Amino acid sequence: MGDVKYSDILSFLFAVHEVNQNPRLLPNISLGCNIYENYFDARITYDAMIDMLSTGQKNVPNYICGRESKLAAVIEGVDSEVSTQISDMSKNYKIPQLHLFLADVQLYNTSVDGAYLDENGALAADFDIVNVLAFPNKTTVQMKVGNIKRQASGPDVNLTIDQDDIAWPRQFHQAVPRSRCTNSCLPGYAQEVQEGKPFCCYSCSPCPEGTISAQEDADHCTKCPEDQHPNKDRDQCTPKIITFLSYDEYLGTLLASTALFLSLITGLVLGIFIKYIDTPIVKANNRDLSYILLVSLLLSFLSSFLFIGRPRKVTCLLRQTAFGIIFSVAVSSLLAKTITVVMAFLATKPGNRVRRWLGKSLANSIVISCSGIQILICVIWLGTSPPYTASDMHSQAGEIILQCNEGSVVMFYTVLGYMGFLAAICFTVAFLARKLPGSFNEAKLITFSMLVFCSVWVSFVPTYLSTKGKYMVAVQIFSMLASSAGLLGCIFLLKCYIIVLRPDLNTKEHLMMKTNEGV
Numbered sequence: 001m002g003d004v005k006y007s008d009i010l011s012f013l014f015a016v017h018e019v020n021q022n023p024r025l026l027p028n029i030s031l032g033c034n035i036y037e038n039y040f041d042a043r044i045t046y047d048a049m050i051d052m053l054s055t056g057q058k059n060v061p062n063y064i065c066g067r068e069s070k071l072a073a074v075i076e077g078v079d080s081e082v083s084t085q086i087s088d089m090s091k092n093y094k095i096p097q098l099h100l101f102l103a104d105v106q107l108y109n110t111s112v113d114g115a116y117l118d119e120n121g122a123l124a125a126d127f128d129i130v131n132v133l134a135f136p137n138k139t140t141v142q143m144k145v146g147n148i149k150r151q152a153s154g155p156d157v158n159l160t161i162d163q164d165d166i167a168w169p170r171q172f173h174q175a176v177p178r179s180r181c182t183n184s185c186l187p188g189y190a191q192e193v194q195e196g197k198p199f200c201c202y203s204c205s206p207c208p209e210g211t212i213s214a215q216e217d218a219d220h221c222t223k224c225p226e227d228q229h230p231n232k233d234r235d236q237c238t239p240k241i242i243t244f245l246s247y248d249e250y251l252g253t254l255l256a257s258t259a260l261f262l263s264l265i266t267g268l269v270l271g272i273f274i275k276y277i278d279t280p281i282v283k284a285n286n287r288d289l290s291y292i293l294l295v296s297l298l299l300s301f302l303s304s305f306l307f308i309g310r311p312r313k314v315t316c317l318l319r320q321t322a323f324g325i326i327f328s329v330a331v332s333s334l335l336a337k338t339i340t341v342v343m344a345f346l347a348t349k350p351g352n353r354v355r356r357w358l359g360k361s362l363a364n365s366i367v368i369s370c371s372g373i374q375i376l377i378c379v380i381w382l383g384t385s386p387p388y389t390a391s392d393m394h395s396q397a398g399e400i401i402l403q404c405n406e407g408s409v410v411m412f413y414t415v416l417g418y419m420g421f422l423a424a425i426c427f428t429v430a431f432l433a434r435k436l437p438g439s440f441n442e443a444k445l446i447t448f449s450m451l452v453f454c455s456v457w458v459s460f461v462p463t464y465l466s467t468k469g470k471y472m473v474a475v476q477i478f479s480m481l482a483s484s485a486g487l488l489g490c491i492f493l494l495k496c497y498i499i500v501l502r503p504d505l506n507t508k509e510h511l512m513m514k515t516n517e518g519v
Contacts (some may be wrong), residue, residue: 009035012075028501031072049074049089073098187235190218207234209397229398240393244402245308245470252308255477259304262485266298269492275501285442285495286340289333289363293491304477316387316404321378323480324415328374328422329367330452330487334446335426336366341443342433365453374418381411392469392508401469420457426450449490456483 016031036048052071073096076086083097090097154236185191190213192205207213211221212230224230224237231238245252273290276282282290303326306319340363385408392401406412429448432442460479467475 009326039254045085046089047065053089053093071095071376078211116339134163166466182206185214185219186489187215188233189213190221212237227400240398240400242400242402243396243470244310245473246310247308251470251474255304255474255481256308258481259301261483261487262300263298266294266301266488269488269496270294271299272496272499273492279499281495281498286337289337289340289367290492293330293333293337293366293487296326296333297484297488299326300330300480304480307473307477310391311402311404313389316389317382318465320387320406320415321382321406322418324374324378325371327419327480327483330484331419331422331426332367333371334450334491335370335422335429335488336363338426338430338443338446339363339366341446342429370422374415377411377414377418379406381415384408385411397467399469403469403473416457416461422459423450423454428452445490445494449487452486452490453483456486 016033019025020030027475034052036051038045038048052074056465071093074086074090075098076083083319087097185202189204189206191202194201194203207230210224210230210236211222214235221234227240228237229240230236245255247253247256255326270291273282273287273294300323303319303322306315306322309315343362387404387407390403392403395401427447430443430446430450434447456479460475464472464475464479
């Protein structure tokens with residue numbers, strides 16, 4: 001901009017050409033230039049500055065759209081007033097402003113003849129290249145950084161620039177030529193300023209966990225989107241793997257096979273009890289409660305399949321509520337069995353009025369009331385904060401875990417707590433009644449079964465809280481299968497053995513004999 005002769009422009013273009021041809025000056029960087037004439041007019045000056053600061057086809061500063069070139073400096077040769085106008089804009093964008101003093105020959109012409117153009121229009125004298133620093137208080141500092149020789153000096157010495165003499169304002173933060181201290185920071189690394197060294201010298205530090213740099217000499221590393229994660233070299237983002245407890249993996253297949261096997265065993269036991277419904281051992285163990293317990297155990301094994309496979313809205317709603325209700329029915333039937341055993345023993349004592357409480361109504365009332373409370377808790381849960389499908393993108397690196405969010409953690413642990421409360425009461429009553437006579441030794445089996453049941457679920461809570469993702473689901477399935485299998489084995493294994501393999505023991509006389517022996 002300003003009062004610059006055609007020869008000055010040619011010299012400037014020649015200097016740019018020489019810099020671009022020299023690989024040692026600015027390696028891997030090419031200089032370019034735009035030349036403007038402002039006619040010493042403020043409006044035209046500002047219009048030219050806006051055009052230089054805009055990267056698109058339209059003059060819109062502060063937006064990067066279109067060309068990717070960066071404005072490195074403004075070189076002008078105008079008077080102080082217009083120079084100040086240029087400085088007002090360039091300092092806002094922290095762009096260096098260089099003043100080429102060619103008009104004032106007496107001040108900057110290093111020759112003595114006072115002429116800087118010969119009769120052919122070529123340079124007849126030597127001229128200094130001056131670096132002018134403009135500061136916010138509108139003061140300037142000038143320093144010589146090189147010179148332009150006349151053509152007679154030879155083609156190799158037409159332009160000299162002393163890079164050590166170039167000074168930058170303290171507030172200048174634009175990108176500078178690539179450092180000679182470090183060859184290059186590869187993708188996956190970012191520049192890190194070395195304390196005590198020039199700011200153009202930097203070291204290369206690897207990108208932190210979860211970030212990448214996709215280009216060389218990146219100023220900083222960037223985070224990947226939530227559904228992506230850095231690759232091994234941390235130079236690009238790759239999609240995360242979607243995971244859940246599926247039937248295709250070994251763990252899901254093993255749990256599903258175990259649940260299916262235990263379901264078949266439970267169905268077999270239920271079939272044996274139905275077939276031998278009129279035998280003394282079946283009658284002595286309260287057939288209705290035995291059927292309720294076996295059906296609830298069968299459903300508990302089958303409910304494991306709600307936890308395996310891709311989580312969906314329906315399965316998320318049914319998982320925990322079905323688990324809580326089914327296990328509450330099972331524990332309630334065991335509690336009813338235990339109370340019935342105690343009441344039956346008390347009824348055998350002369351003058352005791354407990355006999356009138358015996359019958360199906362007592363057992364049914366216990367099962368319905370205890371299970372009804374759990375059903376009410378689950379209804380409140382579904383009505384206030386029901387479970388829903390969710391994606392966990394942060395627990396496991398490189399994975400998106402599809403899972404069921406419980407909705408309300410308080411309600412989930414309320415369901416578990418109530419189930420534990422029923423189990424504790426059942427265990428306590430059965431433990432106190434464990435020494436009843438032989439025909440009522442059902443209490444001993446219930447005591448041992450509830451000991452297994454409580455042990456499984458007490459260990460479940462810390463294990464469940466210490467795992468993540470699909471392994472939390474696997475822990476709950478294992479606890480369901482283990483506790484249900486414990487009830488099935490402790491309560492019904494010996495009975496099925498006697499019914500099928502030792503029918504001689506399945507007689508009324510044998511049961512009476514055991515009772516008289518007090519075993």
